[in-house]
Amino acid sequence: xxxxxxxxxxxxxxxxxxGSIGLVxxxxxxxxxxxxxxxxxRLENLTVVASIFVNPTQFGRGEDLATYPRDPERDLELLExxxxxxxxxxxxxxxxPEGFSSWVEVEKVTDRLEGxxxxxxxxxxxxxxxxxxxxxxxxxxxxxxxxxxxxxVIRRMVSDLNMNLDIVAVPTVREPDGLAMSSRNTYxxxxxxxxxxxxxxxxxxxxxxxDKGEKSAERLRQEMTSLIESEPLAKxxxxxxxxxxxxxxxxxxxxxxxxxxxxxxGKTRLIDxxxxxx
Ligand code: AMP
Numbered sequence: 001x002x003x004x005x006x007x008x009x010x011x012x013x014x015x016x017x018x019g020s021i022g023l024v025x026x027x028x029x030x031x032x033x034x035x036x037x038x039x040x041x042r043l044e045n046l047t048v049v050a051s052i053f054v055n056p057t058q059f060g061r062g063e064d065l066a067t068y069p070r071d072p073e074r075d076l077e078l079l080e081x082x083x084x085x086x087x088x089x090x091x092x093x094x095x096x097p098e099g100f101s102s103w104v105e106v107e108k109v110t111d112r113l114e115g116x117x118x119x120x121x122x123x124x125x126x127x128x129x130x131x132x133x134x135x136x137x138x139x140x141x142x143x144x145x146x147x148x149x150x151x152x153v154i155r156r157m158v159s160d161l162n163m164n165l166d167i168v169a170v171p172t173v174r175e176p177d178g179l180a181m182s183s184r185n186t187y188x189x190x191x192x193x194x195x196x197x198x199x200x201x202x203x204x205x206x207x208x209x210x211d212k213g214e215k216s217a218e219r220l221r222q223e224m225t226s227l228i229e230s231e232p233l234a235k236x237x238x239x240x241x242x243x244x245x246x247x248x249x250x251x252x253x254x255x256x257x258x259x260x261x262x263x264x265x266g267k268t269r270l271i272d273x274x275x276x277x278x
Contacts, residue, residue: 001076001079001080001083001084001085001086001087002085002086002087003076003086003087003089004086004087004088004089005089005090005091005094006090006094007090007094007095007135010086010088010090010135010136011135013086014135014136014137017047017049017085017086018046018047019045019046019047020044020045020046020047020139020140021045021046021047021048021049021136021137021138021139021140022040022041022042022044022045022047022048022049022138022139022140022141022142022168023041023048023049023050023051023132023133023136023138023140023141023142024037024038024041024048024049024050024051024084024141024142025050025051025053025128025129025132025141025143026050026051026052026053027052027053027054027055027068027183028052028053028054028070028071028072028075028183029068029069029070029071029075029183029186030074030075030078030079030183031173031181031182031183032173032181033144033146033172033173033180033181033182035078035082036144036170036171036173037142037143037144037170038050038079038082038084038142039082040142040168040170041140041142041168042082042083044140044168045139045140047085047086048082048083048084048085048086049084049085049086049087049088049136049138050079050084050086050087050088051087051088051089051090051132051136052072052075052087052088052089053088053089053090053095053128053132054068054070055095055124055125055128056092056096056124057096057120057123057124057127057128058120058121058122058123058124058125058128059121059124060118060119060120060121063118064184064187067187068183069183069184069186069187072089075087088132088135088136095128095131102127103123103126103127104123104126104127104130104157104161105123105126106122106126106153106156106157106160108246109149109152109153109156109245109246109247110122110123110149110153112149112240112242112247112248112249113149113238113240113242113247113260113262114149114150114262114271115149116238117237117238117262122149122150122153125150125153125154126153126154126157129141129154129157130157130161130163133163133165138165139165139166140165140166140167140168141154141165141166141167141168142168142170143167143168143169143170144169144170144172144173145169145170145171145172145273145275146172146173146180146181146182146271146272146273147271148244148258148260148273148275149247149260151167151169152244152245152247154167155167172272172273174200177197177200178197178200178201178204179193179196179197179199179200180199180200180270180271180272182270184268184269184270185268185270187266187267187268188265188266188268189266191233192233192265192266192268195231195232195233195234195265196265196268196270198227198228198231198234198263198265199228199261199263199270199272200272201227202224202227202228202239202261203224203259203261203272203273203274205223205224205227206220206223206224206241206259206274206276207259207274207276209223210253210257210276210277215252215253216251216252216253217241217242217249217250217251217252217253217257218241218251220241220253220257220259221239221240221241224239224259224261225239228261228263233265233266234263234264234265235263235264235265236261236262236263236264237261237262237263237264237269238260238261238262239261240258240259240260240261241253241257241258241259242257242258242260243256243257243258244256244257244258244275253276253277255277256275256276256277256278257275257276257277258273258275259273259274259275259276260272260273261273
């Protein structure tokens with residue numbers, strides 16, 4: 001496995017990599033969710049490139065950039081075990097050198113949900129993902145369903161800007177009690193960790209109501225909200241039942257709905273989602 005830290009070296013190496021290339025972008029502190037993306041990429045490509053970069057431009061003021069968990073040595077061991085060919089691990093300076101001033105803005109689909117609560121977040125995501133696509137030039141790139149809006153934004157961007165690759169979505173990997181795996185789960189103390197299962201309970205409740213024939217998005221939002229409010233450590237940012245592509249809130253659910261939520265447990269902000277109708 002090659003570990004590459006500069007854009008120039010990554011580009012040089014790129015021309016020597018055999019067959020189709022699958023890219024797995026990450027911010028490191030890897031868990032089974034990330035590794036599932038790598039495994040899917042391995043199934044579909046001869047060469048897997050993983051990137052580890054805690055992208056400063058997608059963090060807002062007052063967010064957790066400074067404390068974001070990092071363990072590059074462990075990450076490299078895990079990626080080696082998964083037979084990743086190349087790990088691209090650039091510095092901030094390498095990705096955003098002096099004078100950097102170009103940005104990728106995806107409109108509309110970024111207005112709501114995470115976009116509304118984290119201004120500038122998706123501008124940072126779209127920009128860094130575009131840079132990674134240009135540097136690595138993958139045939140396919142792998143993203144988790146866990147970050148459903150991120151996936152919608154990247155699909156929109158790839159389509160709008162005629163980017164030459166396929167985007168592959170990978171289902172969310174969960175802990176045994178249903179909590180979606182996330183590098184940020186490490187912030188939770190034992191009491192908060194127990195409380196955090198309320199996100200999954202709320203999503204299961206939405207699924208159950210839908211399975212019983214409930215079509216009103218508002219009813220789902222209300223039922224999920226009161227369940228989450230019964231957990232004293234949980235504070236809701238949003239509970240959404242929206243169109244999976246446009247992310248516009250639904251009245252009645254016609255065929256599909258993206259049920260998503262962002263909840264703060266203590267100081268830790270968690271997100272999760274499921275899709276109804278699939
Ligand atoms: P991150 O390191 O949090 O930026 O995540 C890197 C990639 O892994 C993103 O495409 C995420 O959506 C994906 N990912 C994170 N957590 C999970 C999970 N629990 N299951 C599946 N994919 C995930």
